[in-house]
Amino acid sequence: GQSLEQPSEVTAVEGAIVQINCTYQTSGFYGLSWYQQHDGGAPTFLSYNALDGLEETGRFSSFLSRSDSYGYLLLQELQMKDSASYFCAVRDYAGNTPLVFGKGTRLSVIA
Amino acid sequence: DAGVTQSPTHLIKTRGQQVTLRCSPKSGHDTVSWYQQALGQGPQFIFQYYEEEERQRGNFPDRFSGHQFPNYSSELNVNALLLGDSALYLCASSLEGPYGYGYTFGSGTRLTVV
Numbered sequence: 001g002q003s004l005e006q007p008s009e010v011t012a013v014e015g016a017i018v019q020i021n022c023t024y025q026t027s028g029f030y031g032l033s034w035y036q037q038h039d040g041g042a043p044t045f046l047s048y049n050a051l052d053g054l055e056e057t058g059r060f061s062s063f064l065s066r067s068d069s070y071g072y073l074l075l076q077e078l079q080m081k082d083s084a085s086y087f088c089a090v091r092d093y094a095g096n097t098p099l100v101f102g103k104g105t106r107l108s109v110i111a
Numbered sequence: 112d113a114g115v116t117q118s119p120t121h122l123i124k125t126r127g128q129q130v131t132l133r134c135s136p137k138s139g140h141d142t143v144s145w146y147q148q149a150l151g152q153g154p155q156f157i158f159q160y161y162e163e164e165e166r167q168r169g170n171f172p173d174r175f176s177g178h179q180f181p182n183y184s185s186e187l188n189v190n191a192l193l194l195g196d197s198a199l200y201l202c203a204s205s206l207e208g209p210y211g212y213g214y215t216f217g218s219g220t221r222l223t224v225v
Contacts, residue, residue: 042218101156103152104152104153
């Protein structure tokens with residue numbers, strides 16, 4: 001089976017940088033994804049890492065270290081609208097094996 | 112381009128009743144996955160449909176069943192509802208294959224069992 005660990009809550013100041021960590025245990029591994037979910041909304045895809053290293057998409061970056069079974073999501077220049085829950089998710093094999101989600105990190109951005 | 116559409120958005124049912132939730136995937140997507148999300152938790156995988164077959168199933172009882180139609184739309188049925196079935200039910204569509212890692216989620220159906 002798979003398990004993912006991420007902090008339950010993080011608070012950061014507007015304009016700052018915040019890092020949300022995720023460690024995982026899977027029988028196989030085929031990529032780490034990140035999703036954002038605002039209260040009452042649908043999860044939306046943010047990023048995907050299949051190989052080690054950093055992927056950058058605007059203010060958001062995601063990092064993966066397969067040897068450490070670890071990844072993180074980095075949010076820069078925080079804005080109030082970034083207040084949401086962030087989920088890491090893994091797939092253990094190629095093809096359309098289902099995503100398994102962590103319990104989520106609730107990010108609160110304060111002024 | 113329409114995303115994933117789910118209906119209804121909200122539903123209140125009584126214990127013991129049956130419910131059917133519906134999902135239309137994003138245009139071009141052929142795989143539908145259903146998730147249950149309790150308040151403050153991550154989505155829990157229920158099952159996945161591809162080519163009208165249930166391909167994978169999570170740790171959910173047989174009371175949870177589904178169907179996928181030739182147009183890729185899907186239904187989730189829950190029989191003999193329990194209070195603990197109250198949750199947000201999310202449908203996600205994706206494209207078959209190794210690049211289908213980006214799920215598109217619908218806004219969900221909020222089911223309340225009383």
